[in-house]
Amino acid sequence: MADQEMRQVFARLLEQAMEEDLRIITIDADLAKANATFSLREKFPGRALDVGIAEQNMASIAAGMTSYGFRPWIGTFCCFVSRMADQILLSVGYAGRNVKIVGTDPGITAEINGGTHMGVADVSMMRGIPEMTIYEATDAVQLQMAMPQILAYEGPMYIRLARRQVPTVWDASMKFDLWKAQILRPGKDVTIVANGIMVAEALEAAELLAAQGIEAEVIDVHTVKPLDTETVCASIRKTGAVVTCENANILGGLYSAVCEAAAQYSPARILPIGIRDRFGEVGRLPYLKETMGMTAQHIVQAALQAKEIKN
Amino acid sequence: MEATKKIELQETARAIRWGALRAISNVGSGHVGGSLSVADALAVLYFHQMRIRPEEPLWAERDRLVLSKGHAGPALYAAMARRGYFPEDWLDTLNAPGTKLPGHGDMRLLPGIDMSTGSLGQGISCAVGMALAARLTGSDSRIYTIVGDGECQEGQVWEALMYAAHSKLTNLTVLVDYNRMQISGQVADVCDPAPFAEKFSAFGFAVIEVDGHDPAEISDAIDAAKANTERPTAIILHTKKGKGVSFIEKKMAANHSMRIDSGDLRMAKKELR
Structure with a gap:
């Protein structure tokens, strides 16, 4: 598939x-x-x-x-x-x-x-x-x-x-619940919340962070509304440092949803990766990810920054 | 139509007008003009033409009505109450906190409202969806929708008409309440959607123009729509905003809405009861 x-x-x-x-x-x-x-x-x-x-x-x-x-x-x-x-x-x-x-x-x-x-x-x-x-x-x-x-x-x-092929990160042995966010990779140092095509980038970023000795927890928030506040906020309470990754305007989407929940239940510094309140432009995905700041490298930088702010 | 039937429907239309005014007077203001202009069409639909069971408002085989010009809600409620969908004293709760009767009909609050409307142009598309669905299930139920003349400035109305005619939805009847006024003034002065007959016809509809205050003419046009096996039918109702109460008619010649207090209601009562 x-x-x-x-x-x-x-x-x-x-x-x-x-x-x-x-x-x-x-x-x-x-x-x-x-x-x-x-x-x-x-x-x-x-x-x-x-x-x-x-x-x-x-x-x-x-x-x-x-x-x-x-x-x-x-x-x-x-x-x-x-x-x-x-x-x-x-x-x-x-x-x-x-x-x-x-x-x-x-x-x-x-x-x-x-x-x-x-x-x-x-x-x-x-x-x-x-x-x-x-x-x-x-x-x-x-x-x-x-x-x-x-x-x-x-x-x-x-x-x-997405219409075309996307990297596969789920496998059929996993249990999917539409109303629950899925922790794809457990970690204790920083929480990376992602959805859509950004989940694969987040997992890649977690690998890169692991090489630096940082354990990132990657959560797939496939259902951004209603947000699974319990799973997301529990992770935030644990790590205290958060990056959200989405393929949409960061205003009103996943970043907003996570900030809204965290502000109520688990205040933390939260940094956004995604379309930063700007219009799209023509190009292929690698170019667009780079120019929009949506690559695994960008996520790594944001994660390090989030951790630094926390400390 | 027999003379006695016509008289009966005229009486019903008067009662609908009275019910709408009574409801509106409780809140002090509302869409008086557009409620009164459509009363005769509602009388014909609810008391003569539509196959409905007020005691079983969600009956699957019922005919449906989508009041696309949702702001005529008070008239719709008055018709439904008189037809037995709910007690007439509910009319006094129009727009009251927690009411089942908000100014624009809400299908989740009041069974018998076939579609929630209020944002113009959408109801007619919903009616097209119902007509498609009825045909797909093999139901012989019919779908009626009432759109305003000003509402026809919405592009979605024409999308709906185009697809309805393209799909040969002979079970759909579109009634246009051509009362000639909108909030900013005369429809003809704001952005004239006329001529309706020519435009609807060009879009593929059979068109019948009637005196929108003559129950016999309205009913005959609906009969003709039912008999048409080729095309959906549009009935252009030539109406007067505020029809049926002379001082309101006068005021409505230049206004879209007006205040109604208890004194106004007493004056209206002389003509309606």
Whole structure:
């Protein structure tokens, strides 16, 4: 599975879900080919819709379809999820509809689609919507374990997915709980909280820190809302030094969530790695990670700094 | 429509107007004009055309109504109360703390509200979703949605129309409350969405223009919509903001909302009861 694109894995999981549950339908806004969900149309006539390039319409149509017991999944790029802000807030959220919203190409993974296509505000926007759950897949192995739990949850959820291949850090022997953050590597000196593509960077940073005799605890916060405050704050209490790593604007996303929790339950110095309140730009991932300060090396520097401030 | 039926629906529309005004007067102000303009259409829908079970508001095979112009909530509540969805004295709780009747209908608070609305342009898309879903399940239930004329300035309305016609949703009927006023003034002066008939027709709808205060005309148009097996139907309701109470009509010629106190209510009572 590691050699497969996330969108392929996702589409196959969705196909399986549609086979098992007739209430599941999908709606796209002309991006089914980009998101690998196009083939669902042939397999499930009438249950895989395309409303054209009209995201707002898509969100409200999905909400309406729940009136007959359907469980719609709508999909677009993360950058265009922001277009549906008010529809997700009212038609989906306020109305309490069980609609799953899938955003792909998060943050810098939009690569050569460039700055206009880099979702930087989608996570902060979604976090501001009451009752919204936000899950970001770390890799294909985890996504496969997450899918049954996502399907079982009856409520609005934002699912953020890379489209292409991502490094595999989970293995199938691990136990996945949608509502619990996962400690991927235990440590006592510094806490590194990460999600999405930044988990692999965080683990690499932990290796580099280990070479310096520093034991970093790496936590995968795949579900940034509701935040697993218990796991995160317990680690923070233990280490007293924290770095958060996310592929989204650090304002309103994982950094904010962790700071909010820590401020209440386990005050500490917390340093952010991520998109630092700036727009994206065109480029390949290695360049973008470097220019945005999102490499393992950057995480190491931040971890050392966090430890220094603590001491 | 038989003359007695028409008279009965006119009486019902008057009662809806009275209920809406009574509810609004308790809070002192609200969307009076847009509630009164749509009362006749609500009377026809809830008391003649829609297949509903007020005692079983979530009945799966019911017809659905999405009040896309959510601000006419007081009129919707008055219609629902009269139809037996809930006790009429609940109308006095409009916008009171903890009420089941906020100014804009909330489906999580009040069973029978088929969709929470309030942000314009969304309800019609939700209705399109319902129509798609009804067809997909093989249900013969029908979907109605009422949009405002000013609401048609929202781009989402046209996205919804485009997809509804494209999908040949003959089970969907869109009613436009063409009362010609919005907050900033005349709809025609702010950003004119007219001509509705031509635009809806170009988008692929069958269009019927009626006197929005004549229950027989509204009902006949709905019958025609039901009979149309080719296209979804839009019914343009030519209406007057504040219709049914002369001093409110006068005031509404230049205003979107107004205050209603107990004195106003007494004056209105003379015309409505």
